[in-house]
Amino acid sequence: DGGITQSPKYLFRKEGQNVTLSCEQNLNHDAMYWYRQDPGQGLRLIYYSQIVNDFQKGDIAEGYSVSREKKESFPLTVTSAQKNPTAFYLCASSDLQGARVNEQFFGPGTRLTVL
Amino acid sequence: GQSLEQPSEVTAVEGAIVQINCTYQTSGFYGLSWYQQHDGGAPTFLSYNALDGLEETGRFSSFLSRSDSYGYLLLQELQMKDSASYFCAPMDSNYQLIWGAGTKLIIKP
Numbered sequence: 001d002g003g004i005t006q007s008p009k010y011l012f013r014k015e016g017q018n019v020t021l022s023c024e025q026n027l028n029h030d031a032m033y034w035y036r037q038d039p040g041q042g043l044r045l046i047y048y049s050q051i052v053n054d055f056q057k058g059d060i061a062e063g064y065s066v067s068r069e070k071k072e073s074f075p076l077t078v079t080s081a082q083k084n085p086t087a088f089y090l091c092a093s094s095d096l097q098g099a100r101v102n103e104q105f106f107g108p109g110t111r112l113t114v115l
Numbered sequence: 116g117q118s119l120e121q122p123s124e125v126t127a128v129e130g131a132i133v134q135i136n137c138t139y140q141t142s143g144f145y146g147l148s149w150y151q152q153h154d155g156g157a158p159t160f161l162s163y164n165a166l167d168g169l170e171e172t173g174r175f176s177s178f179l180s181r182s183d184s185y186g187y188l189l190l191q192e193l194q195m196k197d198s199a200s201y202f203c204a205p206m207d208s209n210y211q212l213i214w215g216a217g218t219k220l221i222i223k224p
Contacts, residue, residue, distance in 0.1 A: 031210070035214075040216070041216055042202060042214040042215045042216045042217050043158070043202075043214040044214070045211065045214075048211070050210075090157055090158070094210075096210065102145070102146055102148055102163045102165070102206055103148070103160045103163065104158075104160070104212060105160070106157035106158050106159070107157060108156070108157055109156075109157050
């Protein structure tokens with residue numbers, strides 16, 4: 001079955017440590033996205049990538065970094081510079097070439113808690 | 116600028132019909148999507164309107180008026196499993212979805 005996987009589901013880190021969240025998709029989608037969601041809030045775009053080896057900052061990129069070395073993978077690093085990293089992180093992908101360009105497919109999310 | 120307005124919370128009774136309204140302002144506009152998110156879960160796609168009018172998918176329908184920058188999601192024959200947050204998400208000229216805080220739908224038996 002095609003889909004998006006994120007690991008781990010829950011992650012705990014000490015303040016000041018960098019942490020990398022994994023996102024893999026086997027949908028052959030060109031575009032991938034990272035969102036952050038805080039309790040009771042909507043999704044805020046951190047970074048997105050529409051092609052391998054290229055990515056763009058979203059609305060809240062400060063304190064985060066990404067890479068897109070392969071079409072299938074879009075890992076997100078939460079650095080120690082991110083002042084309030086505890087949140088629910090969602091990865092998504094979409095097919096920019098197909099008829100369903102409007103539809104984003106989401107992974108199950110990673111809940112990061114910084115102690 | 117960009118803005119999005121939805122009610123923060125709507126309450127309805129099982130078996131009833133509920134409408135969730137959405138008004139938006141974006142820089143460029145391709146269409147309006149609706150997503151459902153259960154507590155602790157990921158958003159899932161419900162519907163998309165590129166043109167004015169009503170799109171029906173089973174118990175759910177979505178409407179768009181481009182001239183009014185307005186849309187709504189209509190849920191019929193409400194079931195307890197429909198309790199979730201619903202997000203309208205307009206797509207701007209860069210193919211980016213604009214997300215608001217969503218509408219929490221509470222269904223009572």
